[in-house]
Amino acid sequence: MKRFDYLFLFGAILIYLLMLFLFNRQMFTYKFDKKLISLYFCSQDIPYEPNCPRVWLSDEQLHIAVGYLYATGSDPAVIDFQHMPAVAYLYGFSVLAFDNPYYVEILFGLALIVLVYRLGKDTLQSSFAAGLTCLLLIADPLFLNLSQETSYELGQTVFLLLYFIFMFRPKDNYVLQGVFLGLMATAKFWGACVFFVGTIALYKLIKRQLDLKSYLLHLLVAFFVFCLIYVQSFINNHFHFNIVFLQLKVLKYWWQHSITNLPLASVMLFTTGFFKSWWGNHGWLRTQPWSFFWPITLITSIIASIKTLRKKGLTKEVFIFLIPVLYLVYLGVQAPFSRYFILILPFSYLSLSYLLFDCLTKQSSKKQKWVF
Numbered sequence: 205m206k207r208f209d210y211l212f213l214f215g216a217i218l219i220y221l222l223m224l225f226l227f228n229r230q231m232f233t234y235k236f237d238k239k240l241i242s243l244y245f246c247s248q249d250i251p252y253e254p255n256c257p258r259v260w261l262s263d264e265q266l267h268i269a270v271g272y273l274y275a276t277g278s279d280p281a282v283i284d285f286q287h288m289p290a291v292a293y294l295y296g297f298s299v300l301a302f303d304n305p306y307y308v309e310i311l312f313g314l315a316l317i318v319l320v321y322r323l324g325k326d327t328l329q330s331s332f333a334a335g336l337t338c339l340l341l342i343a344d345p346l347f348l349n350l351s352q353e354t355s356y357e358l359g360q361t362v363f364l365l366l367y368f369i370f371m372f373r374p375k376d377n378y379v380l381q382g383v384f385l386g387l388m389a390t391a392k393f394w395g396a397c398v399f400f401v402g403t404i405a406l407y408k409l410i411k412r413q414l415d416l417k418s419y420l421l422h423l424l425v426a427f428f429v430f431c432l433i434y435v436q437s438f439i440n441n442h443f444h445f446n447i448v449f450l451q452l453k454v455l456k457y458w459w460q461h462s463i464t465n466l467p468l469a470s471v472m473l474f475t476t477g478f479f480k481s482w483w484g485n486h487g488w489l490r491t492q493p494w495s496f497f498w499p500i501t502l503i504t505s506i507i508a509s510i511k512t513l514r515k516k517g518l519t520k521e522v523f524i525f526l527i528p529v530l531y532l533v534y535l536g537v538q539a540p541f542s543r544y545f546i547l548i549l550p551f552s553y554l555s556l557s558y559l560l561f562d563c564l565t566k567q568s569s570k571k572q573k574w575v576f
Contacts (some may be wrong), residue, residue: 206331208331209321209325209331209334211384212321212335212338213317213318213321213333213338214562216321216335216338216339217314217317218312218523219342220314220317220342220351221241221310221344222518223348224310224313224348224351224352226267227348227352228352228416230394231304231306231309231310231352232302232304232306234303234304234305235303235304236268236272236303236304236305238273239266240265241268241272241273242256243259243261243265243269244261244265244266244269244270244273244487246258246259247259247261247266261303263353263355264353264355264429265467266284267292267295267305267354267355267356268295268299268354269292270283270284270287270289270292270295270296271292271294271295271296271297271298271299271354272295272296272299272300272306273296274289274292274293274296274436274451275293275296275297275299275300276296277294277384277436278436279436279437279440279493280292280306280433280434280436281434281436281437281445281450281467282437283288283459284452285453285454286393286454286457287356287392287393287489288356288389288390288391288392288393288394288433288460289390289433290359290387290390290391290433291308291356291359291360291391291392292356292560293433294308294359295308295354302398302569306352306353306354308354309350309351309352309353309354309355309358309359310351312351312358312359312361312362313347315349315362315551316341316344316347316358316362316365318342319339319362319369319550320334320337320338320364320365320550320553321334321335321338322334322369322553323337323365323368323369323550323554324337324338324557326369326372327520327521327524327553328521328556328557328558328561329556330561331514331562332561333557333558334557335548335560336553336560336561337553337554337556337557337559338401340497340553340556340557341549341550341553344495344497344549344553345492345493345494345495345545346493346494346542346545346546346549347549348493349541350546353483354545355511356392357392357543357544357546357547358390358546359391359392359552360388360391360392360396360474360547361546361547363384363385363388363391364388364396364400365550366384367384367392367400368400368404370384371404374518376415376418376422376427378418378419378422379422379425381422381425381426382421382422382423382424382426382427382428382429383402383426384423384428385397385422385423385425385426385428385429386425386426386427386428386432386433386458387429387433388400389426389430390429390430390433390434393454393458394451395529395538396547397542399530399531399534401423403523403527403530404499405419407518407520407523409519410518411518414466430447431447434447434450434483437450437483461539462538462539463537463538463539465538466479466480467536468532468533468536469536469538469539469540470535470536470538470540470544470545471532471536472493472540473494473540473541473542474498474499474502474504474532474545475498475499476573477490477491477494478490478491479491479540480538491540491542492542493542494542497556498545498552501526501528501549501552501553501554501555501556502529502532502552504552504555504556504558504559505525505526505527505528505529505552505555506529507552507559508521508525508555508558508559509522509526509529511526511559512525520557524551525551525552525554525558527548527551528548528551528552528555531547531548532548539570
């Protein structure tokens with residue numbers, strides 16, 4: 205990268221940190237209270253729940269408590285088993301070191317800004333377009349919202365972009381590819397990994413770029429990393445622990461609790477900001493956060509992919525532009541949550557930046573011709 209790239213990233217990071225400080229400065233001064241652990245056990249249906257009144261905690265409080273329990277030796281196959289434990293471990297280690305889990309989320313936000321810029325430069329070959337993509341992401345309400353919460357999605361998105369970037373480097377590095385895929389799979393539920401592993405393999409197969417040996421090796425490394433994150437479960441069970449059966453249990457849980465009552469509900473939520481509740485009177489509700497840019501980027505994703513396909517054929521750019529469309533269809537049977545969209549927002553804003561940059565380039569070219 206050139207000096208301009210570093211200067212832009214420095215400025216973007218300052219803007220991001222300033223926005224976090226202005227909107228939620230409490231996250232910088234948060235102090236962990238061990239009473240939260242007692243409240244956690246009173247909020248869960250688990251075998252060793254003590255005799256205490258039932259309490260209700262937010263997802264954010266649950267993730268902090270779970271992270272502390274993991275970092276102090278609890279079994280992730282028992283505590284909050286339905287969520288993968290990698291990011292929660294980081295929250296716990298941050299609590300032990302600094303009494304504050306939000307530092308992890310801030311670092312994830314910073315990493316995502318840098319990775320989106322890198323992906324933009326690699327894809328669009330333009331610092332302006334890459335910078336515009338970063339600014340659109342920083343201004344997105346979902347990104348800012350997740351940056352202020354201990355949610356697993358932001359960390360999963362960082363690992364996804366690292367995996368994606370290394371999968372499209374000229375020379376395969378199956379070790380790093382596998383490490384980042386394993387971390388992505390253990391950051392939250394691994395359903396998103398199935399989509400990206402499958403679509404990348406399909407694209408490379410069509411382009412005759414799939415090195416089967418390297419691809420299988422990177423999956424093997426990812427499985428090793430996945431098992432390594434559950435090392436406490438292996439130790440607690442004297443290594444008589446079946447991680448495959450645990451994941452089948454997780455899959456059954458998500459199938460029972462996360463199936464939508466309306467096909468393609470995620471597409472509707474992404475484009476309109478509304479979804480039909482699957483509880484109570486099954487009424488229509490408005491999600492927060494939501495951005496009017498989201499449906500625009502869905503249109504630009506389709507236009508950019510068609511335009512690039514006609515001009516260059518099936519390239520990496522076409523595949524990247526199509527990811528938001530394909531992923532929303534993939535989420536068709538899943539209960540809609542806006543936080544799931546953070547995985548595709550970098551790709552969505554890339555398509556918007558591409559069309560804007562292309563339009564500005566053409567306008568500039570026309571003006572030069574008119575002058576001559």
